[in-house]
Amino acid sequence: MTSQAQPDGVVIARIGKPHGIRGEVTVQAHTDDPExxxxxxxxxxxxxxxxxxxxxxxxxxxxxxxxxxxxxAFEGIPDRTGAEGLRGTQLLSTADDEGDDDDAWYEDDLLGFTVVTPTGDVLGEVTGLDIGAAQDRLIVRLTDGTDAQIPFVEEIVPEVDEEARRIVVDAPPGLLDLARDQ
Incomplete structure (x- = not known):
């Protein structure tokens, strides 16, 4: 499946399934301020x-x-059939529209970052960002090939170094073992 050329911008939502018969869709918000x-x-x-x-x-x-x-619901999408055609579409906005929030990162910005411990030991690489209702989670492919979900909160992720493309993770005991045990 080929995608259209990506316009400049960041993903602020991903459209899910239709809701009802009047063209509404569910969305997974990728913004801290959906209102x-x-x-x-x-x-x-x-x-x-x-x-x-x-x-x-x-x-x-x-x-x-x-x-x-x-x-x-979007203009020109009057019914469930039209809404179904939008499934999987990403809604984009320019980074300028997001403001100057230094603590905001987007999935496209973080992909490929090296994940290390506070002492510098390599844990793996960021392969995704799962936006949650309570908190976001980094998806990290660990060096042993398993995928771990790491809560993207300051207590566990104290540093994101964009220049070095590196994220420091101070995981509590057992967090990474959860991924390996599955």
């Missing part, structure tokens, strides 16, 4: 597979929170 992002009239660049028919931009018609899940 500021999801408002009627907001325009998002899109990243979708070539030939999917997804427009290069979508304009938000409505947004609401339903049982801790964001439901969005």
């Amino acid at each position: 500021r992002r999801f408002f009627p009239g907001a325009v998002f660049a899109t990243q979708a597979p070539v030939g999917s028919g997804v427009p290069r931009e979508l304009t938000l018609a409505s947004a609401r929170l339903h049982r801790a899940i964001w439901l969005l």
Whole structure:
């Protein structure tokens, strides 16, 4: 599956399944401030597979929170069939739109970073970022080939060095063993 050329920007949400019959979709938010992002009239660049028919931009018609899940509807997508065609589409925004939050990182920025202990021992490499309702988790491919989910909180991840493309993880005892035991 080939994707259309990625516009400049960062992923702020990924569209999931349709909700209801009026064109609403669930989204996995990749922003710390969805209330500021999801408002009627907001325009998002899109990243979708070539030939999917997804427009290069979508304009938000409505947004609401339903049982801790964001439901969005877009202009020109009037029904469930149209909403189903959006599944998997990434909604993008420029980094400039996100403001100057020095503590904000995006999945595309972190991919490939080396993960080390506070003493410098290599643990692995970042392969993803899982955005959660309570906290985000780094997905790290450990040196033994297993994947670990590490809570992306300051107590466990005290340093992100963008220049060195390195993340320091001070994992509590047993955290990395959880991945190896599965």
